[in-house]
Amino acid sequence: MGWSDFFADQVEGDDLDLVPMRIATVHRARMSAFSVDGPVRMMLPPHTNTGDYAVGDWVLVERGTNWLRRRLERRTLLQRRVEGGTAPQLTAANVDTLFIVTSCNADFNVARLERYLALANQAGTRPVIILTKADTVEDSQSYAAQVATLQRGIDCVTLDGRSGEAAAALAPWCGSGQTVALIGSSGVGKSTLLNTLAGPDQDAPQVTGGIRESDAKGRHTTTSRSLHRIAGGGWVIDTPGMRTLHVSDSAEGIDQLFAEITELAPNCRFRDCTHEHEPGCAVQAAVKAGTLDPERLNRWRKLQDENRAKTPVLKGPRGNKR
Numbered sequence: 320m321g322w323s324d325f326f327a328d329q330v331e332g333d334d335l336d337l338v339p340m341r342i343a344t345v346h347r348a349r350m351s352a353f354s355v356d357g358p359v360r361m362m363l364p365p366h367t368n369t370g371d372y373a374v375g376d377w378v379l380v381e382r383g384t385n386w387l388r389r390r391l392e393r394r395t396l397l398q399r400r401v402e403g404g405t406a407p408q409l410t411a412a413n414v415d416t417l418f419i420v421t422s423c424n425a426d427f428n429v430a431r432l433e434r435y436l437a438l439a440n441q442a443g444t445r446p447v448i449i450l451t452k453a454d455t456v457e458d459s460q461s462y463a464a465q466v467a468t469l470q471r472g473i474d475c476v477t478l479d480g481r482s483g484e485a486a487a488a489l490a491p492w493c494g495s496g497q498t499v500a501l502i503g504s505s506g507v508g509k510s511t512l513l514n515t516l517a518g519p520d521q522d523a524p525q526v527t528g529g530i531r532e533s534d535a536k537g538r539h540t541t542t543s544r545s546l547h548r549i550a551g552g553g554w555v556i557d558t559p560g561m562r563t564l565h566v567s568d569s570a571e572g573i574d575q576l577f578a579e580i581t582e583l584a585p586n587c588r589f590r591d592c593t594h595e596h597e598p599g600c601a602v603q604a605a606v607k608a609g610t611l612d613p614e615r616l617n618r619w620r621k622l623q624d625e626n627r628a629k630t631p632v633l634k635g636p637r638g639n640k641r
């Protein structure tokens with residue numbers, strides 16, 4: 320299930336009577352988890368804010384009663400700020416590999432892929448770019464070639480998500496105990512991939528099937544994020560299709576994504592060089608020499624600006640403590 324010494328080391332003393340479980344779904348007022356014995360509906364203490372939990376989290380639960388006691392520290396956390404939201408929304412926890420899904424058609428967009436890469440880098444997850452619908456174009460390799468320029472050492476797989484071969488192509492990241500998450504725009508084939516990975520004996524329907532809940536307004540609310548077992552090993556978390564991904568809180572992730580620019584910056588004459596107009600700018604020199612794509616520099620600038628604008632500056636004693 321992805322349990323490791325990292326989590327085991329956090330269990331001590333009184334905790335030893337508790338049962339570790341992995342969160343499978345998070346709803347507004349309810350959460351389900353997988354224990355080694357199967358799916359479990361968790362009992363939540365009053366005032367539990369389910370927004371503090373992410374699919375993929377490890378929690379300790381009271382034996383027999385299934386009361387939630389506490390969450391274990393995360394190894395990785397994918398999160399993003401949504402427009403108007405105060406706190407970042409938790410997308411998935413303890414993910415080893417993020418499958419960034421796009422298709423070989425109009426959805427393919429290098430600037431959008433760079434946003435997802437910044438998110439994955441920041442979260443500490445390994446990004447892999449999955450190009451679906453390779454069966455619909457003759458030159459899927461030209462898409463893969465563009466992907467290769469986006470980040471050093473980036474892995475990229477082109478496939479037909481509906482074919483049985485897709486699972487074999489993704490197997491290197493889906494071994495026993497590994498957790499992958501699927502992210503990407505609506506319609507690129509995430510659900511198709513999920514079904515291909517989960518195989519015919521999905522246990523997810525036992526957890527989510529028929530579980531719906533009315534909120535105060537009488538509407539049904541479900542979250543489409545959930546954890547599923549991969550046939551033959553590993554776990555996959557699907558996430559709802561997102562129209563736009565705003566980048567925030569991701570300075571390190573952006574530095575890693577644009578490593579070629581990050582590494583040039585110390586050679587600029589001014590320490591706070593914006594690489595725009597300053598004399599002695601090593602980045603501009605690289606553009607002139609033809610070793611740095613000016614489009615790439617433009618996209619770096621846009622992402623940097625957006626990240627600064629959308630990342631709240633923490634002030635006062637609370638901010639200092641962080």
Ligand SMILES: Nc1nc2c(ncn2[C@@H]2O[C@H](COP(=O)(O)OP(=O)(O)OP(=O)(O)O)[C@@H](O)[C@H]2O)c(=O)[nH]1
Pocket residue numbers: 451452453454455478479480481504505506507508509510511512559560561
């Ligand atoms: N030809 C082809 N069609 C595909 C492939 N992957 C998905 N499709 C089709 O594309 C359509 C959309 O696929 P979905 O899996 O529903 O897309 P999604 O990303 O889950 O979309 P949301 O649920 O809205 O986020 C379906 O009709 C799939 O059959 C592929 O690799 N090749």
Ligand SMILES: [Zn+2]
Pocket residue numbers: 584587588592593594595597599600601602603
């Ligand atoms: Zn510079």
